[in-house]
Amino acid sequence: MSIKKFISDVKEFLELDTLKKSSKKKSIKALLRNLESRKETISKKLEKKPSKSLKEELSIIQLQIAKGEKLLEKLNQESKTKKEKK
Amino acid sequence: MLKKIFLPTIFAVLAYGFWISPDFKEIAAGVAIFLFGMVSLEEGFKAFSGGLLEKLLKRSTDKLYKSIGFGIITTTFMQSSSLVSVLTISFLGAGLIGLAQGIGIIFGANIGTTTGAWLVAGLGLKVKISAYAMPMLVFGVILIFQKAKSLRGIGYILAGLGFLFLGIHYMKEGFEAFKSTIDLSAFAVEGFKGLFIFTGIGIFATVVMQSSHATLVLIITALAAGQITYENALALAIGANVGTTITAILGSLSSNIDGKRLAAAHLIFNVVTGLIAIIFIQQLMYAVDNISLMVGIANDDYTLKLAIFHTIFNFIGVLVMIPFIGKIVSFLENKFGQEESKEELHDSVKYLNDSVLELPATALAAIKRETEHLYDNAFEIIAHGLNIKRSNILSSRDLDHVITDLYSQKAIDMDQFYQYKIKGIYGEILDFSTHAQSKMPPEYIDELYKIKLSNRDIVEAIKDTKHLQKNLIKYTISSNEHIKAQYDGIKKGLAELLRTIHTVRNMERYDEIVTLITKIKIHTEQYDIIANGTLDEMIRNNLITNEMASSLMNDSAYAYNISTKLIEMAEILFIKGDDVTKSLNEELFINDEELEVLLKEVKDEK
Numbered sequence: 001m002s003i004k005k006f007i008s009d010v011k012e013f014l015e016l017d018t019l020k021k022s023s024k025k026k027s028i029k030a031l032l033r034n035l036e037s038r039k040e041t042i043s044k045k046l047e048k049k050p051s052k053s054l055k056e057e058l059s060i061i062q063l064q065i066a067k068g069e070k071l072l073e074k075l076n077q078e079s080k081t082k083k084e085k086k
Numbered sequence: 087m088l089k090k091i092f093l094p095t096i097f098a099v100l101a102y103g104f105w106i107s108p109d110f111k112e113i114a115a116g117v118a119i120f121l122f123g124m125v126s127l128e129e130g131f132k133a134f135s136g137g138l139l140e141k142l143l144k145r146s147t148d149k150l151y152k153s154i155g156f157g158i159i160t161t162t163f164m165q166s167s168s169l170v171s172v173l174t175i176s177f178l179g180a181g182l183i184g185l186a187q188g189i190g191i192i193f194g195a196n197i198g199t200t201t202g203a204w205l206v207a208g209l210g211l212k213v214k215i216s217a218y219a220m221p222m223l224v225f226g227v228i229l230i231f232q233k234a235k236s237l238r239g240i241g242y243i244l245a246g247l248g249f250l251f252l253g254i255h256y257m258k259e260g261f262e263a264f265k266s267t268i269d270l271s272a273f274a275v276e277g278f279k280g281l282f283i284f285t286g287i288g289i290f291a292t293v294v295m296q297s298s299h300a301t302l303v304l305i306i307t308a309l310a311a312g313q314i315t316y317e318n319a320l321a322l323a324i325g326a327n328v329g330t331t332i333t334a335i336l337g338s339l340s341s342n343i344d345g346k347r348l349a350a351a352h353l354i355f356n357v358v359t360g361l362i363a364i365i366f367i368q369q370l371m372y373a374v375d376n377i378s379l380m381v382g383i384a385n386d387d388y389t390l391k392l393a394i395f396h397t398i399f400n401f402i403g404v405l406v407m408i409p410f411i412g413k414i415v416s417f418l419e420n421k422f423g424q425e426e427s428k429e430e431l432h433d434s435v436k437y438l439n440d441s442v443l444e445l446p447a448t449a450l451a452a453i454k455r456e457t458e459h460l461y462d463n464a465f466e467i468i469a470h471g472l473n474i475k476r477s478n479i480l481s482s483r484d485l486d487h488v489i490t491d492l493y494s495q496k497a498i499d500m501d502q503f504y505q506y507k508i509k510g511i512y513g514e515i516l517d518f519s520t521h522a523q524s525k526m527p528p529e530y531i532d533e534l535y536k537i538k539l540s541n542r543d544i545v546e547a548i549k550d551t552k553h554l555q556k557n558l559i560k561y562t563i564s565s566n567e568h569i570k571a572q573y574d575g576i577k578k579g580l581a582e583l584l585r586t587i588h589t590v591r592n593m594e595r596y597d598e599i600v601t602l603i604t605k606i607k608i609h610t611e612q613y614d615i616i617a618n619g620t621l622d623e624m625i626r627n628n629l630i631t632n633e634m635a636s637s638l639m640n641d642s643a644y645a646y647n648i649s650t651k652l653i654e655m656a657e658i659l660f661i662k663g664d665d666v667t668k669s670l671n672e673e674l675f676i677n678d679e680e681l682e683v684l685l686k687e688v689k690d691e692k
Binding site: 027031034035038056057059060061064068 | 595596676
């Protein structure tokens with residue numbers, strides 16, 4: 001057995017790839033939580049007093065959330081496909 | 087001069103020794119093999135130091151007890167306080183740790199190094215360790231020829247240990263035979279005088295071999311062979327402890343000012359500890375006897391007693407010196423601080439020196455920090471070039487006021503600033519990067535390339551500011567309010583950019599950084615005065631002259647370039663967050679298409 005094969009077998013046995021993916025998901029979830037809380041704070045501020053700068057920030061945050069959710073969905077889909085293959 | 091005659095003298099002495107005594111040849115060969123083992127061990131550990139290094143260092147050295155613990159553990163594993171101190175100097179040189187943490191690690195290394203005496207005294211002389219050396223060497227060398235970096239690392243460690251054991255074996259054999267021909271105890275003198283003589287011999291031996299471990303092994307084997315007395319051995323061990331600082335001193339010669347301060351701290355610590363041990367030698371010997379009795383070490387087992395002595399006096403040294411760490415730091419900062427303050431005008435590199443080339447991770451960290459240093463200078467030049475005070479940009483003052491509070495009544499000489507504060511550093515960074523790159527594994531090259539790009543961005547931003555400067559000063563005091571408003575807008579936009587980058591630099595949260603960077607990207611688009619119709623409108627309504635129009639068009643392009651270059655630089659240098667999130671940068675960052683959509687949204691809202 002070559003060393004490369006041995007290492008890939010060990011990685012598979014320890015499910016290291018899945019671990020990497022789940023930590024990616026964890027990071028994105030944490031990021032989304034932060035973004036959602038900022039979105040809420042800014043929305044509340046805007047309700048009280050309209051501000052051009054805050055509106056701009058809100059648009060950016062909404063876009064960031066959309067991107068994060070899309071990426072999370074993609075990762076979930078990848079894990080699901082992998083499980084189904086097994 | 088001394089350097090030139092040092093090596094030939096050593097060679098001559100050794101050659102003479104080999105000629106007159108085959109036993110001396112065996113001992114010297116043992117020392118040489120031992121030292122070669124240490125070099126090999128060092129190579130092995132280098133293979134395992136990677137990107138995690140910076141994080142690990144930060145976490146494990148943020149408090150004094152942690153940095154001492156770090157020094158103890160790493161030295162125990164690596165079995166070389168010299169190696170740990172040289173690596174610490176390179177960490178310090180790269181700005182990965184501060185001087186106080188560095189001193190903590192050195193203190194820990196002094197305790198960690200005592201485990202070596204235990205290993206040799208407890209194991210080395212009782213077990214036939216050469217029997218273990220051979221298989222280790224064979225397995226080690228086979229692994230060294232493997233392609234995988236980790237396997238090669240293990241190979242070097244195994245071979246290193248094998249050579250260490252083999253070296254000890256030869257030293258032992260040599261001393262056994264040497265016993266009958268020469269008696270070192272003939273040099274012994276009673277009292278403190280004798281102690282100082284043997285301490286001096288210990289220092290000399292360690293300076294020559296550059297390893298206190300090798301000296302200790304020599305002492306223990308000589309002691310076991312009855313070549314020296316127990317008291318002589320203690321003095322030699324004290325000398326070895328002082329002599330070991332030579333490696334750090336040599337390592338610091340190629341390091342920056344902090345490296346030199348650390349080497350000085352190491353020397354101060356070991357000399358003070360040595361003096362304490364010499365003054366209280368009787369009390370220490372009494373303590374060693376009592377401890378030996380308590381743990382069941384035979385009264386005539388001097389090798390183990392030496393190990394106890396070595397441990398006790400290093401522990402006492404650390405305990406005595408801990409309260410003075412703050413004072414040592416301020417003393418060294420005062421003592422070694424002058425050289426930097428002399429060159430206020432002519433700035434030079436702070437973090438790049440040969441000591442950080444030891445590891446790819448420290449080299450990369452040093453280059454990154456030096457680039458940040460370059461940006462600090464660029465920030466000053468750009469702000470002053472725009473005739474804005476730096477302190478105003480860094481404050482929370484309203485930007486309309488910031489741009490009217492002028493830095494100077496006349497334009498600053500940006501060329502002179504560039505020559506003094508940028509050119510030299512930029513050149514050094516490029517030169518150093520080329521050297522570092524040749525020693526870096528592929529996974530670092532990509533990161534290094536990005537940092538080099540950010541250097542180029544910084545320099546180009548300065549050059550664009552220089553082009554912009556003349557008209558900016560001319561038109562911000564123009565009587566034509568329309569052109570004045572446009573140039574005030576450019577000035578304000580760039581002041582906002584510098585302020586935002588400063589904020590981003592001090593931010594920790596990834597999501598907030600991305601929002602801010604996206605925001606300044608949107609604001610940068612205001613400089614596209616052709617696309618947004620500003621220029622057409624002004625020309626059509628005869629608000630500005632043709633000359634003003636062409637200047638405005640060119641200068642808007644310069645302002646746009648300054649912004650995009652500095653944003654690119656900030657994205658490379660100042661983005662924080664965990665490694666996983668950073669690895670997703672491309673997917674999480676707002677791309678050009680999305681930026682267009684956002685811009686449209688912002689415009690519609692206007």
